Every structure is written in C-alpha cells, then in structure tokens.
Amino acid sequence: MISIILIDDHELFRLGVRGVLERSHSDIQIVAEAETGKELFDLLPHTEADVVLLDINLPDMSGIDIARRLRNDYPALKILAVSAENNAETVRALLDIGIDGFISKRMARADEMLQAIHSVVGGLDYFGRDIASIIYEIYVAKKKTSDLTAEFTERERDIIRLCREGLQSKEIADRLCISYRTVDTHKRNIFQKLGINNTVEMVKYALKQGIISLDQ
Numbered sequence: 001m002i003s004i005i006l007i008d009d010h011e012l013f014r015l016g017v018r019g020v021l022e023r024s025h026s027d028i029q030i031v032a033e034a035e036t037g038k039e040l041f042d043l044l045p046h047t048e049a050d051v052v053l054l055d056i057n058l059p060d061m062s063g064i065d066i067a068r069r070l071r072n073d074y075p076a077l078k079i080l081a082v083s084a085e086n087n088a089e090t091v092r093a094l095l096d097i098g099i100d101g102f103i104s105k106r107m108a109r110a111d112e113m114l115q116a117i118h119s120v121v122g123g124l125d126y127f128g129r130d131i132a133s134i135i136y137e138i139y140v141a142k143k144k145t146s147d148l149t150a151e152f153t154e155r156e157r158d159i160i161r162l163c164r165e166g167l168q169s170k171e172i173a174d175r176l177c178i179s180y181r182t183v184d185t186h187k188r189n190i191f192q193k194l195g196i197n198n199t200v201e202m203v204k205y206a207l208k209q210g211i212i213s214l215d216q
Helices: 011-024 037-046 063-073 088-097 110-121 129-142 154-164 169-176 180-194 199-209
Strands: 002-007 028-034 051-054 078-083 101-104
Touching: 002 011, 002 037, 002 110, 011 028, 011 110, 028 037, 037 063, 051 063, 051 110, 063 078, 063 088, 078 110, 088 129, 101 110, 101 129, 129 199, 154 169, 154 180, 154 199, 169 180, 180 199
Parallel strands: 002 028, 002 051, 051 078, 078 101
Antiparallel strands: none
16 A cells, blocks of 8 residues: 655645545555645654655745655655646756656646656656656756766667656557566666666766767
C-alpha cells in the first residue's frame, strides 16, 4: 500500500485527487490532508507516509521552503510537486532541493498522476512533459562544461534523446517497440555509468557532452 499525504489549500482539488486516486488504484491510500505548511509539519511526526503531494502555493509557507525542510528532516519521504506554479525559477529551486517529481496542475491527467506516484515510489523521478521542457531550458542556459566521459550504446542514446523530449518510460517503450521494464533497465545502466540517480542529471550530462543537441 502506498501512503499519501496531500497538501493543498483548495478543498475541491483535494476531494478530486482523493477520488481519482482511491477509485483508480487499490494500492494507494491518502492517509492525511493539510491546507497549510504548519498543518503538514504538525501531522508528520505521527503519520507514516511514502509520498507528499505538495502544492507550491500555500497561504502560510513557500512550497520551496516546505520541500527544503521535508528533504532535510524526512529524507526518505518522496516529494511530488503538483502545482500550477511552473516557472523556471521555481523549477530550478525545487531541482536544487532534490524533489522526486513535478507535474503541472494545468497539464496533469489522472493517469499521469498515478504514473508519477508509482515512479517516485519505485525510485525513479518523474517530471511532466511541460516541466521537462523547462528543465531542458535551464540546463541549456547554464552551458557548463564537464570532465566526465562515458560510453553509451545506441539504444541508450535513443533513450537519452527521448527523455530530453519529456517522454516517460512507457511512452519511450512504445516509441522503441520494447517493454517499459527494458527502458527502466537501460536508464538504470546509464545512471550507473554516470554515478547519478535521476533523469534530470542524465539530460544535463548529455547536453554538456553533445550526445543531444539544441535542435534535437
């Protein structure tokens, strides 16, 4: 059973998310809800959970400050941002903190939210397609150099390019006519070669090393 804490100051949104998650998957349970950062941190000491679905815009605390405190005080807790606030500055700050995923309220569908939850619980990050595009722009703008070198198979290069487009494992699997488990295996192999553990860093490396280019 995947235990979820939902923090959002809009009751109708919380009701909608609860209905979608609990109707769609019997292995997901919302164990607590909060409207403010204070409520969240009041309930965390006596609430066991796997994932926090975190709205970034709250009345009492910045979602960025909440994510930073969660990462410091509850490092095992997965943080999945679900917000309409998806500008580059916010995304960059959350990436620096090390959140596990981010999907946009404007773009997210029920199936994407379910996929995001299962991905982060399984140890893989998840960023919605519009968020992945912002991540791409952030790292292109930085144009940092790196001394890292790594050899990739042609299939691994295909997967890196498709991740750059914002595709998730199932979509990549459909595009390449392979299973999504094979895609995840390739991604883990790439992560191991680079000594990283998320897709963001993989795309960042690929941009630096010219494995993918600006016009791909």
